[in-house]
Structures are given as C-alpha cells and as structure tokens.
Amino acid sequence: MEIEIGDLRNFASRFLQVLEEQEVKSARDLERLVGTQVMVEQPNGDFVLFENRPSNLSTTAYTISYIRNGLGIPIELKINNVLAYSQIIIKTKLLIRGYSPFAIDPFKNTIQYKRLDSSDFSISKKELAELSRLSE
Secondary structure, three states, X not given: OXXXXXXXXXXXXXXXXXXXXXXOXXXXXXXXXXXXXXXXXXXXXXXXXXXXXXXXXXXXXEEEXXXXXXXXXXXXXXXEOOOOEEEEEEEEOOOOOOOEEEEEOOOOOEEEEEEEOOOOHHHHHHHHXXXXXXXX
C-alpha cells in the first residue's frame, strides 16, 4: 500500500491518541509500558508497540512503533535519554520537508527520518502533532 499524506496524518493522530490514553507525558512514563502493545481503536487491527531497543554507542532507546499488519511501521519514535536525542521515522509516498530519506519499502514508500537534538518527550509529541496536520 502506498502511504498518502492523508494516511500519514491519520497514523500520527492515532499514535498521539494512544500516547494520551496511556498518559505518556515524559520519557520516564514509557518505562512502565515497555514490552506492551496497545490496540488502536479502528478496524484495521493497528497497534502501538512499546520497546526498549539497542541504540548507538552501546546505549538503548525507547522505541514506540505504530504498526499495521501487512504494511509494517508507518511511524516510529525513538528516544535515547543517554545520548539526548530523539528520532522520528516515517514512510510515505512523498518526501516530507525536514525529513531525510534513507530507504524505499516494497510498496515504493520512502522511509525517512528526522533527528531531534533532545530527548525531551514534549518535543517529540509536537513533531507528531505536526505530522497529524500535514497538508497535501
């Protein structure tokens, strides 16, 4: 499936909704959610997975992935508190300003990322909110 801008907006909105429902206000709040998945209330079986994965320089990063079966991960957020950065990875048919492309998925979507020089969760949430308001 090619991911259109409207699809990306919807994924970002649902991602934010799950974070609100789970009362995630800071990176510390993610610790209690590591290892869980939360179903998104909509018919496609989407879910958000909370993990702590290996990262750069032998550190770990909180990794929150929005997943749709058959499509993969259209949005992923990584927060590395030790190295004080966050990264948002998206995939969509079109390039998004401010994001750097690095791969193409089997559906011809461009996988792209944006690095935020802070592990402050509120900054990452603002970026997700911007994605939820993207215009075509």
